[in-house]
Amino acid sequence: MRICSLFVILAFATACSVSTTSRRPASVARADANWSERLIDPVTAPFLWESPVVHSSVQPVFLRHEFPGTSILGGGNLRGYALQLRYAINERLAFIATKDGYIDFNPGGPDSSGWGDVAGGLKYVVHEDEDAGELVSVGFTYEGASGSRDVFQGNGEGVWHPFVSAGWDNGDSNALAGVGAYLPVDGDAEASFIDYHLQFSWELDDGLVPLVEVNGIHYTNNARALPVNQDGVDYGSVGAANVAGNDIITGALGLRWRWSQSTDFGVAFEDTLTAREDIFGARLTMDMIHRF
Numbered sequence: 387m388r389i390c391s392l393f394v395i396l397a398f399a400t401a402c403s404v405s406t407t408s409r410r411p412a413s414v415a416r417a418d419a420n421w422s423e424r425l426i427d428p429v430t431a432p433f434l435w436e437s438p439v440v441h442s443s444v445q446p447v448f449l450r451h452e453f454p455g456t457s458i459l460g461g462g463n464l465r466g467y468a469l470q471l472r473y474a475i476n477e478r479l480a481f482i483a484t485k486d487g488y489i490d491f492n493p494g495g496p497d498s499s500g501w502g503d504v505a506g507g508l509k510y511v512v513h514e515d516e517d518a519g520e521l522v523s524v525g526f527t528y529e530g531a532s533g534s535r536d537v538f539q540g541n542g543e544g545v546w547h548p549f550v551s552a553g554w555d556n557g558d559s560n561a562l563a564g565v566g567a568y569l570p571v572d573g574d575a576e577a578s579f580i581d582y583h584l585q586f587s588w589e590l591d592d593g594l595v596p597l598v599e600v601n602g603i604h605y606t607n608n609a610r611a612l613p614v615n616q617d618g619v620d621y622g623s624v625g626a627a628n629v630a631g632n633d634i635i636t637g638a639l640g641l642r643w644r645w646s647q648s649t650d651f652g653v654a655f656e657d658t659l660t661a662r663e664d665i666f667g668a669r670l671t672m673d674m675i676h677r678f
Contacts (some may be wrong), residue, residue: 421516425553425560429654430638430671432470432602433485433505434620435564435583438523438551439453440480440511443677445470451621452667453493458624459618459665460494464537468502471545478511484527500534503622505547519555524548538624541611542575545623559588568623570609576623577609577630593644599654601636605629616664635659636666650675 424572427437432447443454449466453459468487481521485505491498509525519549533539549566562585580603587597611625618624619634640654656669 388445389426401441421519421555422514422553424519424555424557425562426585426595426597426642427650427652427675428562428564428583428585428599428637429597429640429642429652429673430599430656430669431583431620432468432671432673434547434549434566434568434581435601436484436509436523436525436549436551437562438509438511438521438553438564440474440478440509440523441472441677442474442480443470443675445472445473445673447487447677448672450670452669453665454663454667455494457663457665457667458612458614461667462493462495464621465490466502480509482507482509482525482527485529489534489537489539498534498536498538499672500537501532502537503529503531503539504534505529505545507547509549509551519560521553521555523551525551528616532653538622541623542570542572544571545569545576546571552606559586561586570623573607574610575625576611577605577617577626578607579603579605579617579622587642589644595642595644595678597638597640597642599638599656600659601638601656603634618676619664619666621648632662632664633660634664634666636669638671640671647678 414536422439428435447468455461466489471483483506485503489502505526505527509523511521511523529545530542531544546569551564554561564583566581568579581603584600587595589595608627608630609625610627614626615628617626617629636656637659638654638656643651652673654671658666
């Protein structure tokens with residue numbers, strides 16, 4: 387049923403994304419901005435998925451994440467509060483700080499709270515074609531093991547995350563895609579995986595932009611910390627020893643509101659599309675992006 391839902395979502399989003407044949411600015415609020423600003427920033431998977439657009443911004447993020455009762459955490463939820471920062475060094479290169487913040491952790495067992503790991507890096511535009519509406523960036527982040535172990539952060543010796551991100555603009559509709567690799571420095575403490583992402587969006591009047599997003603994770607290597615077959619998806623690795631080859635796909639419906647040329651608000655509800663969930667029950671993600 388969930389796989390069928392994925393195909394329905396993708397078919398609907400694709401039809402919407404190709405419905406506009408003329409290339410024109412998608413929003414009055416962005417009409418005088420660089421063309422690439424018409425690409426819609428992703429809402430979900432905020433710690434892994436990076437927009438290809440280079441800009442300077444501050445981005446508060448809120449997550450409410452539900453754990454399945456069948457997961458190794460025995461149900462419950464977490465609330466996460468983060469602040470992402472990006473600074474455009476020039477038109478092609480940007481510093482990015484993508485993970486930090488405070489976590490209120492309420493699993494099936496005792497509650498706890500603490501700080502998340504901190505991650506930062508760089509992204510660089512390698513291809514830009516305004517006439518074709520194409521933008522491609524590459525980049526990386528390094529996530530230090532600085533967080534609290536009470537909230538399943540601070541494991542191992544850090545993680546490298548190289549990625550590629552691409553966008554296609556078609557006026558009132560556009561698409562994003564991304565792929566990355568989660569590469570722990572200590573492979574015994576944390577499992578590794580490949581992550582991939584898709585977004586289709588189309589703009590309505592008054593700067594309202596409905597969107598569909600799909601995120602996937604394919605585990606490539608086991609860790610050795612815990613003898614379990616579930617791991618932390620995009621939240622972080624718990625060091626599962628039996629996850630290599632597992633796949634988890636989630637789908638999200640959401641909205642961005644382009645309140646002004648410099649400020650966006652985003653919200654999305656996300657659920658699993660595969661039978662395998664691990665610790666991913668459902669998630670609400672909210673953010674605000676203020677460019678400067």
